[in-house]
Amino acid sequence: MxxxxxxxxxxxxxxxxxxITAQLKIGYVDSEAIMxxxxxxxxxxxxxxxxxxEWKKELDQLQKKWxxxxxxxxxxxLIMGKQKKAEVEKELVKLEDQIENFRQSKFGVNGELYKxxxxxxxPIQNLVFQAIEEVAIDKELDFVFDRSGDLxxxxxxxxxxxxxxxxxxxx
Numbered sequence: 001m002x003x004x005x006x007x008x009x010x011x012x013x014x015x016x017x018x019x020i021t022a023q024l025k026i027g028y029v030d031s032e033a034i035m036x037x038x039x040x041x042x043x044x045x046x047x048x049x050x051x052x053x054e055w056k057k058e059l060d061q062l063q064k065k066w067x068x069x070x071x072x073x074x075x076x077x078l079i080m081g082k083q084k085k086a087e088v089e090k091e092l093v094k095l096e097d098q099i100e101n102f103r104q105s106k107f108g109v110n111g112e113l114y115k116x117x118x119x120x121x122x123p124i125q126n127l128v129f130q131a132i133e134e135v136a137i138d139k140e141l142d143f144v145f146d147r148s149g150d151l152x153x154x155x156x157x158x159x160x161x162x163x164x165x166x167x168x169x170x171x
Contacts, residue, residue: 026164032148034128037167044120051116055106062102066095092107131169135162 020051035041073088080088106112136144147161 017086024142025140026143026145027136027139027160028145028147029052029132029161029163029166030147031128033163034166034170036095038128038170041124044124047120050114055113059099059102059106062095062099066092066099069095121148124157127170128166131166132162134169135165139165157164 026131035045069088070092077085077088106113108114132144135141141162144162
């Protein structure tokens with residue numbers, strides 16, 4: 001029994017040692033570089049940027065409308081009656097609400113911008129992730145990190161950069 005226990009312990013120790021001494025293969029990608037070099041991503045970003053510019057123009061028009069109404073109100077408030085003053089103030093508040101609602105509906109957390117980014121970029125990101133996975137499997141990597149994220153690399157050998165291989169896979 002004692003011999004069986006010591007043999008089992010020895011086998012476990014050997015297994016644990018081999019696992020500990022096994023080298024991990026790590027690679028990294030620069031997803032920003034991939035997206036900049038991928039024509040589909042550039043096209044999608046262009047479409048998103050165009051939509052943002054249109055929404056900003058609409059927002060600017062609403063803000064100008066509010067500013068014009070406010071300036072007119074400021075010039076004429078001394079000669080306005082109480083009822084007219086209250087009506088204009090109510091209109092100004094209504095315009096402020098419209099501006100804020102527009103801003104939230106377009107640029108807010110679950111606004112149209114988020115939905116457009118999801119619609120245009122998600123398929124491209126899926127292709128990139130699939131290419132990264134394929135390259136990682138081909139190169140027998142244990143881990144792949146994204147250099148462009150919050151993860152900070154103080155040093156990284158170029159030989160572990162799989163960004164070019166991912167770009168080749170996407171071509």
